[in-house]
Amino acid sequence: MSLNEQGERLGGDDRPAGASVVIIGGGVTGLSTAFWLADAGVDVLVLERGVAGWEASGRNGGGCTHPQSPLFNEEQRLWPMMDQILGYPTEFQPKRIRMALTPQQFELYSRSVRNSQQQGFEVDALDAKEVRDLVPLAGDTVYAGHLYHFGGHANPHRTVQAYAWALADRGGRLRQHVAVTGFTTAGDRVTGVQTDKGTFSCDHVLIAAGPQTGRLAGLLDVAIPLRTARAEMIVTEPLPLMPIGGTDGAGLYGRQTLRGNLAYGGGPHEWVETEEMPTANRPSTPLAGNIAQRVAQLFPKAAHAKVIRSWAGIIENTPDGRPVLDQPEPWANLTVATMSGVGFGLSPATGRALMQLIMHGRCDFADLSTLRLDRFADLEPDWDALQGWLPRAVAAV
Numbered sequence: 001m002s003l004n005e006q007g008e009r010l011g012g013d014d015r016p017a018g019a020s021v022v023i024i025g026g027g028v029t030g031l032s033t034a035f036w037l038a039d040a041g042v043d044v045l046v047l048e049r050g051v052a053g054w055e056a057s058g059r060n061g062g063g064c065t066h067p068q069s070p071l072f073n074e075e076q077r078l079w080p081m082m083d084q085i086l087g088y089p090t091e092f093q094p095k096r097i098r099m100a101l102t103p104q105q106f107e108l109y110s111r112s113v114r115n116s117q118q119q120g121f122e123v124d125a126l127d128a129k130e131v132r133d134l135v136p137l138a139g140d141t142v143y144a145g146h147l148y149h150f151g152g153h154a155n156p157h158r159t160v161q162a163y164a165w166a167l168a169d170r171g172g173r174l175r176q177h178v179a180v181t182g183f184t185t186a187g188d189r190v191t192g193v194q195t196d197k198g199t200f201s202c203d204h205v206l207i208a209a210g211p212q213t214g215r216l217a218g219l220l221d222v223a224i225p226l227r228t229a230r231a232e233m234i235v236t237e238p239l240p241l242m243p244i245g246g247t248d249g250a251g252l253y254g255r256q257t258l259r260g261n262l263a264y265g266g267g268p269h270e271w272v273e274t275e276e277m278p279t280a281n282r283p284s285t286p287l288a289g290n291i292a293q294r295v296a297q298l299f300p301k302a303a304h305a306k307v308i309r310s311w312a313g314i315i316e317n318t319p320d321g322r323p324v325l326d327q328p329e330p331w332a333n334l335t336v337a338t339m340s341g342v343g344f345g346l347s348p349a350t351g352r353a354l355m356q357l358i359m360h361g362r363c364d365f366a367d368l369s370t371l372r373l374d375r376f377a378d379l380e381p382d383w384d385a386l387q388g389w390l391p392r393a394v395a396a397v
Contacts, residue, residue: 018201019045019173021358022193024180024216025209026052028156029343031163031174032351033206033358035086038172040355045202046172047195049179053160055210057344059233059311061253061265063246064345065096065151067116069323070366074349076121076150082348087169088162091155091258096148099131099138099249099298106144109249113146122149135247137239137262139300145249153246153255156344163347180209182219188332190220204358208337211316217336222328224338225376226316227389230272231341232287233265234295236305250298252291262302264295271389272314285312315341318376319383325350325371327357336373 021037023030026048037044046052064079066072082090100106113123124147131145132138164174175197184192184199192199207216214226238260245256254264270285288310296303318324318340327335335357339346353363384390 017045017173018192019043020202021045021204021206022047022200022202023206023208024193025207025213026050026164026174026176027055027057027208027210027343028053028160028163028347029057029337029339029350029354030206030208031057031160031167032347033208033337033354034172034174034351035163035167035170036351036355037358038167038170040359042355042359044167044172045200046167046174047178047180047193047200048174048176049209049212051176052164052174053157056231056313056315056341057210058157058160059313060156060344061233061248061263062153062156062255062344063096063151063248063253064092064153065148065246066342066345067112067119067121069342069346070368070370071346071349071353072119074352074365075346078348078352079152079154082154082159082162086162086166088158088165089155090159090162092152093154093245093255093258094150094152095244096151096153096246096248097126097131097134097145097244098148099135099145099247100143101141101250101297102143105250109146116148116150123147124149134243135299136242137299137302141297141300147244151246154344155257159344159347163351180216185220188330190331190334202333204333204335206335206337206354206358208354210338210343211314213316213336213338217328220331220334222331222334222336222373224324224336224373225319225379225383226338227384228272228314228316229389230270230285230287230312231265231267231315232285232291232310232312233263234288234291234307234310236262236295236302237308239302239305248298250294252294252298254295261308262295262299262305265291266294271391288312317341317389319379319387320375323350323371324373325353325357325368326373327361328373 020043126145182194214224252266323339
């Protein structure tokens with residue numbers, strides 16, 4: 001059953017009504033934060049302009065392994081417990097394998113391994129035969145790999161459903177098809193969120209609206225350097241299940257579903273000129289064919305599999321590729337969050353961190369100082385052009 005079909009359960013009342021905390025964005029970050037707030041007894045309302053989780057939050061690689069993040073330890077602590085915590089299945093599966101097709105790839109991935117090991121997490125180096133034993137769809141092209149005895153993957157759509165339904169169970173509200181148009185303010189406080197369905201009063205606002213986060217924050221004169229890019233994924237017909245479904249490498253990310261489908265994506269990004277892009281269908285590009293070819297190279301024994309569907313969506317990116325979790329001045333009751341493409345896997349920890357920021361002004365389990373906006377204080381005005389992050393039409397001018 002879809003989230004849209006659960007409208008009444010998730011908040012079908014059309015009357016504008018405020019909340020102690022209003023969250024803009026019904027993606028995985030907004031829903032996770034709302035869940036943790038509601039679980040703590042806070043009156044919380046999520047506003048989503050479309051259907052919750054209908055963008056990248058519900059259609060991504062499903063990976064839950066981010067050793068580069070200050071939220072990594074909490075991510076690893078929470079994921080194995082999320083089905084029990086939420087009361088609904090996320091289809092989380094533990095462990096992960098990263099395959100390398102060349103010595104250069106193996107050395108590149110070894111940097112992440114060393115980072116994980118320094119934090120106390122176990123990783124085994126695998127030779128080519130050991131990889132093939134654990135990944136039967138791999139072939140003779142594999143050079144080596146790593147087995148992560150942590151991390152894993154989950155089903156993005158199931159996880160979004162689980163957050164939303166657990167939120168409803170705890171008295172939280174989710175309003176779908178509500179577009180935010182502005183804010184009302186008084187002094188250093190945001191007093192209301194203006195929408196096409198009326199104005200919702202609030203004591204605190206969290207903007208966690210994916211590619212729209214920068215535009216919405218800008219309405220409050222908060223500058224968040226973001227550029228949006230099209231990301232794509234393909235899904236194959238079902239194949240025999242591998243011992244460890246969370247397998248990636250060669251620049252690809254993804255997983256094998258419990259049904260056996262291979263669901264994979266992976267650059268290069270196509271930079272687009274939009275935070276205003278509507279939620280209408282976004283056709284896949286020829287990049288889907290590139291992804292399919294690379295999946296066949298990673299899994300030669302799956303090269304015969306048919307691609308049964310694909311997805312193209314928009315993901316926001318910060319200049320350094322790291323999230324922003326902050327409470328920017330001069331506002332006394334505003335929090336902003338943008339995850340720069342790693343929102344799904346970190347969502348249990350991110351939501352809990354944002355809950356603590358909103359309720360207490362600090363996070364007690366992770367140092368979030370490196371995720372503040374002030375790290376961009378000296379950013380070059382043309383940082384996007386310097387990194388080549390411009391749409392073709394703009395770059396050609």
